[in-house]
Amino acid sequence: MTDPVAAILPLRTPQSAAFGVADSEPLNGRVYATLRAQLMAGVFEPGEVVSIRGLAEKLGTSTMPVREALHRLIGDHALEARANRTIALPLLRRGDYLAVCDVRLALEGLAAERTAGQLSPDELDRLDELTAGMAKAALADDPHAYLALNKDFHLTVYQAAGNPLLLDLIEKLWTRAGPVMNYLFRHQGLAMQTVSPHEAIIAALRRADGEAARLAVQRDIREATPGIAASLPL
Amino acid sequence: MTDPVAAILPLRTPQSAAFGVADSEPLNGRVYATLRAQLMAGVFEPGEVVSIRGLAEKLGTSTMPVREALHRLIGDHALEARANRTIALPLLRRGDYLAVCDVRLALEGLAAERTAGQLSPDELDRLDELTAGMAKAALADDPHAYLALNKDFHLTVYQAAGNPLLLDLIEKLWTRAGPVMNYLFRHQGLAMQTVSPHEAIIAALRRADGEAARLAVQRDIREATPGIAASLPL
DNA sequence: GAGCACAAACTGTGATCACACGCTAGAGCT
DNA sequence: AGCTCTAGCGTGTGATCACAGTTTGTGCTC
Numbered sequence: 082m083t084d085p086v087a088a089i090l091p092l093r094t095p096q097s098a099a100f101g102v103a104d105s106e107p108l109n110g111r112v113y114a115t116l117r118a119q120l121m122a123g124v125f126e127p128g129e130v131v132s133i134r135g136l137a138e139k140l141g142t143s144t145m146p147v148r149e150a151l152h153r154l155i156g157d158h159a160l161e162a163r164a165n166r167t168i169a170l171p172l173l174r175r176g177d178y179l180a181v182c183d184v185r186l187a188l189e190g191l192a193a194e195r196t197a198g199q200l201s202p203d204e205l206d207r208l209d210e211l212t213a214g215m216a217k218a219a220l221a222d223d224p225h226a227y228l229a230l231n232k233d234f235h236l237t238v239y240q241a242a243g244n245p246l247l248l249d250l251i252e253k254l255w256t257r258a259g260p261v262m263n264y265l266f267r268h269q270g271l272a273m274q275t276v277s278p279h280e281a282i283i284a285a286l287r288r289a290d291g292e293a294a295r296l297a298v299q300r301d302i303r304e305a306t307p308g309i310a311a312s313l314p315l
Numbered sequence: 316m317t318d319p320v321a322a323i324l325p326l327r328t329p330q331s332a333a334f335g336v337a338d339s340e341p342l343n344g345r346v347y348a349t350l351r352a353q354l355m356a357g358v359f360e361p362g363e364v365v366s367i368r369g370l371a372e373k374l375g376t377s378t379m380p381v382r383e384a385l386h387r388l389i390g391d392h393a394l395e396a397r398a399n400r401t402i403a404l405p406l407l408r409r410g411d412y413l414a415v416c417d418v419r420l421a422l423e424g425l426a427a428e429r430t431a432g433q434l435s436p437d438e439l440d441r442l443d444e445l446t447a448g449m450a451k452a453a454l455a456d457d458p459h460a461y462l463a464l465n466k467d468f469h470l471t472v473y474q475a476a477g478n479p480l481l482l483d484l485i486e487k488l489w490t491r492a493g494p495v496m497n498y499l500f501r502h503q504g505l506a507m508q509t510v511s512p513h514e515a516i517i518a519a520l521r522r523a524d525g526e527a528a529r530l531a532v533q534r535d536i537r538e539a540t541p542g543i544a545a546s547l548p549l
Numbered sequence: 550g551a552g553c554a555c556a557a558a559c560t561g562t563g564a565t566c567a568c569a570c571g572c573t574a575g576a577g578c579t
Numbered sequence: 580a581g582c583t584c585t586a587g588c589g590t591g592t593g594a595t596c597a598c599a600g601t602t603t604g605t606g607c608t609c
Contacts, residue, residue, distance in 0.1 A: 156387040180478045187421045244414045
């Protein structure tokens with residue numbers, strides 16, 4: 082467990098399923114999905130340099146699947162091709178992060194609005210459980226668990242909107258923002274975090290009130306934004 | 316001019332600048348930008364199968380840059396990796412197209428709102444010229460010119476929003492919708508098309524009225540949607 | 550003449566090699 | 580001791596080869 086990357090791989094083992102990656106698809110797709118999940122989970126640090134050969138060795142594959150996956154992630158702006166012939170995680174400046182949040186407000190607000198009335202009581206109860214878990218993780222000051230549950234909560238809500246394209250775009254935004262959020266929460270703790278916006282989201286979804294759900298999700302995003310943006314350079 | 320692809324390439328010649336593609340970047344990036352522009356311009360047809368080796372030969376490169384570019388486009392959903400080990404342009408069904416439009420309404424509406432108050436009088440005049448050109452192209456029933464001007468108009472508006480991430484997402488959506496719109500307009504003519512929504516957009520931008528600009532852009536999208544959606548299967 | 554089987558051509562995928570460039574660490578000089 | 584230049588290593592990129600799978604086209608059989 083010393084190296085989180087090696088801990089999840091090699092991709093040939095059943096452990097690849099730990100990130101929900103199918104086993105029979107082409108290797109490059111599996112590498113892409115794995116890397117994307119790891120970026121969202123905060124396995125890598127902002128600014129960290131990743132190399133094709135290095136990842137290929139850790140993953141037990143040749144360089145080909147890795148370089149294709151890395152290029153796709155560069156296309157998602159989850160990675161960055163620097164002038165030095167090097168690939169690294171972007172170092173988000175304040176403006177970059179605010180730009181992401183501006184788009185998140187529009188996209189996630191839309192998704193929440195579309196989800197209203199689509200969730201079964203069981204699924205709504207599950208959202209309650211996730212929120213309760215987040216509250217416990219916040220008390221225990223466990224950023225990793227907190228962010229993982231937060232991701233599950235939001236993506237569960239957005240998936241129910243029934244627009245796969247929208248969900249994919251949102252996940253790509255999270256992949257981009259994931260490293261920063263994980264880094265900051267790990268170094269600053271999550272004292273400021275509260276789950277009350279999540280309760281408002283669930284309440285709105287229970288009432289099948291799309292407008293309220295949109296506003297609640299947007300409030301959730303807006304509340305977390307300033308604290309993070311303030312810690313970013315420029 | 317018999318083959319539009321070969322007409323634009325090979326990438327080594329000054330002609331690559333015809334699609335605004337830089338000359339010194341890595342080849343794979345140039346291929347990606349070229350293909351993306353060609354998809355938006357309707358060079359390929361919906362459902363058309365593209366092969367790595369075929370494109371590589373037309374572009375005068377090896378297969379490597381092409382396959383990386385194609386994988387990035389698959390990541391954008393501009394292309395589709397089929398089960399038959401084949402890469403093709405997606406055949407959008409009605410639901411797919413409506414999903415794209417739903418996201419377009421949110422993203423392009425946001426961009427227009429942010430652009431209000433950012434355009435100089437010269438840029439606003441240029442928007443007037445583009446709109447006039449569209450009216451002329453509509454009268455002449457020239458779908459290619461009409462769509463090219465329409466693209467220039469919208470992307471000019473969205474670029475001024477000052478959010479590069481937002482602009483990139485919108486361009487990816489257009490890359491996805493481009494082939495269908497070109498195909499339909501080419502086979503159905505553009506009798507139904509009017510430029511009045513564009514005039515409303517310009518008027519709102521002149522007044523620096525973000526709310527009105529957002530609504531005008533959304534009306535522009537909404538007016539074109541049913542006619543296209545009705546022609547799509549399912 | 551119609552249907553089936555086999556073969557050839559095509560597809561994307563993975564792996565490997567050669568290369569040009571940027572960086573770095575070490576040696577040699579002042 | 581401090582600075583500079585150089586040699587080596589690591590980087591992404593482009594090209595090529597081998598392979599498994601699918602599709603297509605042809606020639607044979609019934």
